[in-house]
Amino acid sequence: MPFDFSFTREQELFRRTCRDFFREEIEPTVERVDEEEAFPEENIRKIAEMGLMGVPAPREYGGGGMGEVGYAIMLEELGRVCSAHATIVGAHIGLCVTPLWLYGTEEQRREYLVPAARGEKLGAFALTEPAAGSDAGAISTTADRRGEDFILNGEKIFITNGDRADIIIVFAVTEKMLGAAGGITAFIVEKGYPGFSVGKIEEKMGIKGSTTAELVFRDCRVPRENVLGPLGLGLIVALTTLDGGRCGLAAGTLGGAQAALEAAVRFAKRRRRLGKPIAENQAVQWMLADTAMEIHAARYMVYHTATMVDEYYEMVARGERVPRPFRELVTRDAAMVKTFCSEAATRAIDRCLQIHGGLGCVEGFNVEKSFRDALIAEIYEGTNEIQRLIIARDVLEKGGYWAP
């Protein structure tokens, strides 16, 4: 059996289209978006019109039908251009469109997935709380039954798109006694529900075009039919969603690493010091070589993991039982790809900045912006420390690196 690892013609056309579109339509605006620290509404509208807000979801639900590989291609290309945009789109697709597709009932899919995948409505995912980030099982937002409905109370923080989203996947405790494993439930919350409000918007060092909001629930009534997935199994909804989300996030950082390498090469060839281009210096060449090697590894990891997530998600969406070894494999690989790629990207951008010297630190030169944008990828969607715990747990249990 050959080890075929190539893109289809369709995927190649999709990549080329994404690259041209992002470069021509989005890239010229990214510096301004960063400066104004404003949500790039116009850009997101254009991205939605291109059908890019539902890339992996099936066509019958308004999606692009391109699966997780298509999703990774799109985020890799968007990540080349701007991490803030990749964050907005990644949170919408990876953390809202995906769980709606995986766990939504037919009615929920019609009502929420279709407009989200078409890009008519924006999505968010609200899990993190002031006292529960890495320790997601420790959330304290409650959802108490009142008749047929649920009443939500609590606060969520650091919610990407939180202030802009029409549809928010919210995780809350439905049965405290059962703990994280059986006591957390996922809900679909519409922004107009009484009792829901947006609190503080964070001011951040990077990804400034993406908004990060506090969400407040005060006796917010959510109808019974808006429970997403099985009652009490919200943590599974969250963790399954995050497996794919991490792979997409990794793809975005991979794009950022490539843009950094290309910028570094361009600069190193042009910049002359001591009578020759600095690209002729071994110290610079080694930095470029290291980045190229890491991109090479990252790229294979991303697309290999994406094909596995694809298979995994198809099973979940069909309501099939996923064999435990496969589920664990996807979780481990998603943790590895997220950690490796986000760190490879920060290293790539760090080297790119070093090659640019003082100019790398100057505003308006893009290197400085990329540097500020890159760091969050090692933190959000599960810190890299938590990812390493996931990987180590698997390695210890299996006795080493396990592959089927």
Added chain:
Amino acid sequence: MNTIVCVKAIYSPERITVDKRTGKVVLRGLPTILNPPDRVAVEAALRLRDAHGGKVSTITMGRTEAEDPLREALAMGVDEAYLLCDEAFGDEPHTTATLLSYAIRKMGAFDLILCGARSLDGNNAQVGPQLGELLDLPVVAEVGDVRLEEGRLMAEERLGNNARVVKTPLPALATLCEDAYKPRYPSTWGIYEAYHLKTVTWWSRKDLDITEELEAEGPPVQTRRVFPPELEERRQEILRDPPAEAARELARRILRLGRDG
């Protein structure tokens, strides 16, 4: 309003490298794309369809990899695509135009044929006008805008710094300048449709009822040599002195040039 757009697959100029030893362009492994002016012609056809209804078909003559640019046109919204592909087909402009004329007669009724004004690789700008002649159609070349008014085609011909609006009955043929319109990007949905729901019809020589012996005398145009033109050194200088002084200076320089050869 049925429009046929003739397109060409070209190698993507983005990653072209030149073999340092032979001086030739390395084409192996390069992706093929839709010739950019042809993409503009596709856009023009789609705009006419959006405004007046009907169907847009696209056709190309090329090697097997020419299917990709056809899929690209389908992804933009074109309804159907034809690929003329045969080992026996040459790629010189007259042969191409002749084969396209056979295929288009076979495709059935149409109102308009649009082409890109030129291809970025061959740059002959021949196929469109020749095809028009072969099909006995009015031809408007190098246009910047096409519209439909009372069943006639209004086309804005580009003539250097000027433009001329031409009105012609249909069916007709027009070739589009690269900057006439900004072509739309294929959407994600369009790309999926192009590969899963739409088809590319392949025709070989035996599918076309070719009566002529096309290769009998060889193609009428043959490329003998490709070379960079020799550049003459030219200089220009504007004398900004007041007229009387400028004239004296000019006379001095001409005299000096005459003396120095």
